[in-house]
Amino acid sequence: MQLAQTGQALGASYRFGERVGSGAVGEVWTVTSTDGRTLAAKVLRPEHADDPSLVERFVRERSVLLGLQDSHIVTVRDMVVEGERLAIVMDYIAGGSLRDMVKEAGPLAPEDAVNIAAEIFDALAFAHSRGVTHRDIKPDNVLLTRPWSERETGDIRVSDFGISDVVGEKIRQTTGLIGTPQYMPPELISQGRSGPPGDVYSTGVLLYELLAGRTPFAGPGTDFSVAYRHVSARPPRIPVDDALWGILDQLLSKDPASRPTAREAASTLRRLAPGLAGSSPIARGEAPEDFDDVERPATVVRGAFTDDELAAFAAAPAAGVDAVVPDLGQAGSATIARPMPRREMRPPAEESKKEKDATPFWRTRKALLLAGGAVLLIVAMVVGFVLLSPTTQQAAPTPPGQQLSAQLQDPALPTGLTISRSATYEPSSGQVRLTVSYAAQKAPLSGEFLEVIPGLADGEACPAVTWDGGTAGRNQASITGVDVACGWKLSGVEIPAGGSVQLTAKVPVAPADQKAMDSWLRAGSEATAAATQDPAVKGTAYPVQRLKGVEVRMPARVVTPSPLKITLVPVWAGGADELNPLYVSPASGKPSQMLASVTGGEKGVRFADGCGGALAVDSSGLTVTALQITPQCTVRASVGNFTELQSPPFGITSRENSGD
Incomplete structure (x- = not known):
């Protein structure tokens, strides 16, 4: 797909101005309409745009997004489908994002943070009433109509409503995950999907960040480690008013059913705000090195087991019993949470020790020794020492010479x-x-x-x-x-x-x-x-110990002549992980740490033509270019110890036919 350029036309009604942002889904540009208005356009990335099913979904969602008209939501004005280019045209909000404001201002006064969160909840309540879930609430997607220093009530605008719905279906079919690790609700990690309660949770994370200057689960580890803490750890307490912490605790509940609705949250925060007037911002704290764990929920199909069976599964690990929990496969849409047992948990040693300590053998032995003579006493002591010494680690070791x-x-x-x-x-x-x-x-x-x-x-x-x-x-x-x-x-x-x-x-x-x-x-x-x-x-x-395989992923259709987007996806014991690719060609930036671990970096990756000369591979073996039109082609690859890898078949078409 041809990259957008300043002055280039977007459809029949717009012309590109300046690029003002870039993210995982696409790039944001200012555009000028034929009637002179300045708007913003989010141009979806090629990997989304070249999927025919996504284009169909994009068009199908158009009426829903265009109908999402609310004072706290960035209004979508148009949706453009032009060849391989898909774009969402919306109002241009000039005051910057909440992310910019957080970087500049640091932790906010509690009253300001609560009022901002209440306006975000207003936007969510309206969208949820129309059946639209955001799924990616974060400071980057909350905009200000004017600079923070000039702020007034009502300046908050939530953007990107529905974009996760547009591009998310394909992602959910493969990984079950879409969102930003710092703000992902726990049910998205454990069950692969989330609804309106997930938006409430993400806004709770955002409110925590406005108050503390950091998200609750920021800390060491990979993006997925951070995301997984939403499931496995308790949010660290911050020094705010008890009533404010109480609502934060509800918003960040692991159980979606325990969270308030967006409308209830907005109302509660507005009642709380007057009592916070005059409270100073708290000092920005460092992320903790470790977190307090909680029981981690896994997914169970509702109705597959009786309540007694589920209770037995939940209780067995806590009791130290090796219970066989059935393999449920992929969960359906109606799910409940059960505790996931910790591996290798064993019953405490103290119980067995108490049983040994309670055994009255020494009394009987003492009686026998007292009844015997001095010789028998010495013999008994020697025998007792030999027999009892192996029972504890504190006793004497195996006799010398017996290595x-x-x-x-x-x-x-x-x-x-x-x-x-x-x-x-x-x-x-x-x-x-x-x-x-x-x-x-x-x-x-x-x-x-x-x-x-x-x-x-x-x-x-x-x-x-x-x-x-x-x-x-x-x-x-x-x-x-x-x-x-x-x-x-x-x-x-x-x-x-x-x-x-x-x-x-x-x-x-x-x-x-x-x-x-x-x-x-x-x-x-x-x-x-x-x-x-x-x-x-x-x-x-x-x-190095967990990787089971590598899959070579390609778009279903590519255009000649252009470099191919090739993604190397790691396969763990639990399946393919598109959330954390090993490598993407053409590459930009440093190779992933995973790639460096399993093959020493890019020097361990090589691609090859799998369709008889229709592809050209550069001298590094890392960039592949389509040369000839063909209905079916493959790319071969080797990644360290993984050789003879091959992509699924894909088609190569000309640029002139790419819009067909």
């Missing part, structure tokens, strides 16, 4: 990673020395790796491990999305292609015999594999 060792090698992973583990128990130290070897095949591998080091037996606490040869820290589920007991995150590991690296750990466990040693080493290997291959885990953490 134990074990080795284990996991099958090679799709990325080419092979993990070998060897363990040696030294009786003199009472510790196991564990050596973990990571080996790579065709591509260099790097980044963060997960290693689970459990206690010696079920019920024992996770051992305090000392690592050598790398940077190690406890795995944090709120950041990585991988929830496993006794997990360690090993950072800065770099494995050359065809080479290997080793990390060592000292683990304070004392296996009683060879069988216990083998069982312990195998338990750590199996727990690591289960955690990294869990289909319920989302996000991009530990890509």
